[in-house]
Amino acid sequence: MKLAKMGTAAVALACAAGGCGSRSGYWNQPVAASSYGLANGVALVDGTANRVVILSANPDQTLSEHAVTIGHNVTTVATSVDGYKLYVMSSGDWPPQSASDQLPELTVIDVSTRGSPRPTTYPMQQPLSNLVIDPLGQWAVAYAGSASTSFIENPNEIVLLNPNLPYTPPAPTSDCADGGAAPVGDGGATLPNPVTLDIQSFGGTPQQLSFTPPLFLPNGTDANGDVVGATTRLLLIESTVDLTMLDMTYAFLPQCLRHPEITVQLTDGTSTQQEVPAGVAVDDGDPSDPTDARIALWTSTDSNVFIFKLIAASPGPNLNLFTPSINSAPVGQVPSAVTFVHTSPLPANDYGLQVLALVPALSSAVFIDDSDETTRVALPAAYSQLSLVTSVVNAGSTATTGPDVALLWQQGTSATESGAGVAFWGLANTSAEGIDVVSVTQPIQSVLDVGGATSQNPQLKVLQLVDDDVYVLDLTARTASPLSTSQAPSLAISADGTRMWAFEQGGTNLAEIQLPSLSLVPGLTTSLPIGSVYDVTMASADAGTGAPSALIATHTGGGWGATVFSAADPSTASARNATSLLVEPTP
C-alpha cells in the first residue's frame, strides 16, 4: 500500500508538473438558477455557470436545450413584452483586478430565430442594477437606482440601448467636429449603441424610468405660424424631486445634435421635500393635435397629482420644440392609481379627456379636468386599483372615442378585510351613477389579464382572492364565475388566452382550465414538485393564434428538471420528464 501511495504521488507530481489534474470549474459551481418564460420556451438563468439554458418543447414532449454564455455576476434579468427577447445584465468581475477580469455587460438573447438563440452583448462602463425594457421593443435603459454596486458611482448616469442593433462603440473622435454637419444615422455615420448619458439633476436620483407610447408633439411652425407636429417617444425619468423627459428621436445622436433632456422640478425649489414616485400616466390627447399630449405623475408621499402638458416651446436656442407646462391638482390624500380617461365632452375640452385618481383613504375618486379643476366622487368602497376596459366592453361599437369604462377593485392582503368585489364604472358622467358592482366573497389579491395582445378572450380577467379562491370575470357579461381550490394555486395563462393552468407551487398537482368555457382537465400530476409552469409555443411553430403549444413545468430540485405536457391534449401518461437540465455541460 505504501508503494501504491508512492505511485499515486508520483503520478500526481507528474500531472502537476504537466499542468494537468484539475477539472473544469463548472462542475464545482453550485446550482443557483431561476426560470423565465419566453414565447416559445423557458430560459433557465444559470448564473453561477455564466450561462442561460433555453428550453424549447418538441411535438413528442422532448425538450431541446441551447446554452448561451452570459456575463459574470448576473444582476438583472428581464424579458421583452412579446417574449422573444431575454435581457441579462451582469456586473462582471467588479471592480476589475486584472486585465482578464470581465467588465459589466448586457446580453440580449433573441429567441425568435427557431432553434438557435442569437445573443448580442453590449459592454457597459459601470455595473448597473436596474433595467427597463421598452414595451414596444425599441429600446432598453439601464440605470443605477437606489441599489449601489460601486464604491462611488453617478446615479444619474443611464445607459440607453437599441436591442435591435448590434453593439457599436462610440467613435474615437467627436462627430461634432464639423458642427454636426456630417450626416448621422440612416445613410450616415453609424450611431453608437449603447450610449451613456448623464442626466441633469436638481439633487434627486432616478427612481423609475418608463418609455411613453408614440406622442404627437410640437415640432416647429409652418409658414402660417401654426404649430406642426411630429410623432416621437419620450423617456420619462422620475426622481425624488423632479421629472425628466428625453426625446428618444435624438437620444443616440452626437452631443451637438442631441436634444437635451427637459427636467421639471416637482416643488417650487424652496423646500427640501423628497417624493417617492409611484407612477406616470400618459395620453396623446387628440391624435391630430400636437399641443395636447400630457403626462400625469403621482407619488406615494404627496396628495397632489402633477400634470404636465406638452406645448409648443418658444423659439430660442433650445433644441426641443416642445416644453412641459406643469400644474398640480390636490386630490385630498395620496392617490393609489391614476389614469387618463375619456368622459362626455367637457366645456373646455370636447375630447372629454380628464385625469382620474383613486383615493382609497377617502373612498373616493377625483376627476381633474383640462383646466385642473377637480371633481370628487364618493365610491361605494375604498377601491385602490383600476383598469380601463373600454375596448373590451365596447367591442363592436362603431364609436372610436367616447366615455371610458373602468374596472375598479380593492386590493387586499388578508381575509379579515371586507371584500368589495369589482366595480364597472361607466365614465360618461363624473358621478357614481354608472357604477355596477360584481360581488366576490373575499378581497382581491390580484387581477390577471387573460392572454396577451393576440388573446382570443380579452373579455376575461382572472381574480385571485386572498382566500386562494379564483374567479373568472367576464367583462362583457359582467359575471364572475368561481373556481374553488383546496390549496393556494399559482396560475399561468396561455398567450392566446384559451387556457389557464393552475398548480400548487412545491406540489405535484396541476390542472388545465379551458377558456372561456371553464372546462377542467383535472388529474394531471408530475412526479416531482413543481416550481413554475409556462405555456409556450413549440420550437417548430410559428407564433400566433393556434400555434401548437406545450406546457413546461419546471422542477427546481437537484440539477433542475422539467415535465412537458401537450397543451392541446394534456395527460400525465403522455407527459415526458426531462432531467438534470443544469447538469449537462455547455458543449
Add this chain to the structure above:
Amino acid sequence: MKPFFLIAVGLAVLVPTTAEAQAPEPDAAPLASWVDHRVAMTRLELGYRASFVPASGFDPFSGNDLLPEFYLAATRTLFVSDRFSFAAGLAWDNGGSSASVREIDNASLRLNRLTIPLEGRAHFGPWGYAFVRVAPGTAALQTQLSDASSPATLSKTQWLFATDLSAGYAWLVFPRFDGPRLTGRLWLQADVGYAFVAQEQLTLGPDLGSGNTQRVSGVDLGPLSMNGAFFRISAAASF
C-alpha cells in the same frame, strides 16, 4: 461476447504446454535440458494502477483526473530466444472514481478492463527483466448520476474496445539465483504506458422499474474518452 472471448484466449495461453517445450536449448551441450525458470515461467501479478485521464468528459467523475485501479494478471512465457522471451496472458484492471457535481449530485464511474497482455521481455539474469507490453482487450464503462430531478438513478454501461501500451521493469526479489530450480519466485515490477479506450457518448438514462410507464429523458454528459497515461506497480509470483 468480447470478455468471454478474451477469457478463453487468456486461459488457452496459460495452459502449461509450451514454454518448456519451445524454450531453445542453451549453447552448451551439458546444459541441454537446462531451463531458466527466471525466463520461462508462469507469473501471477497483483498491483495498483493509476491512470491519468485528461479528457473533459471525465470531469464529472473526478476532481483530479486520476483513476485508481486494482490490477490482476496471469501470464506465461510462450517463447524464449537467447536473452529474450515472449509471454501472454490475461489481465483485469478494475477501478472507479466519483465526485460531487455542482454541489447537488454525485456522479460515479467504474471501469473494468479485460485485456490480453502480450509481453516482450529482455532478461538480465538475477536482475530480472525489462519488458514492453501491448494489451488489447475490452473495457466495461459504467457511469451513474444521482440527481433529485430524476425519478430514478441515471446510468449507462457500455463495452468498449481498449488497449494498453506500456514498458517497464520486473526486478527479481527472491530467490535471485539458481535459475533452473523450479521454485516460487517473488518479483516487484513497475511499468508506465498509455491506455486507449474507445470514445463513448455519455447519454445516461433512468433505471426505471419494469412496470414503470413514465417517459423520462436522460442526461447527456458529453463524450468521454478514457485515454491517458498510466503508472502501474505490482508484485508478482512466478513458478
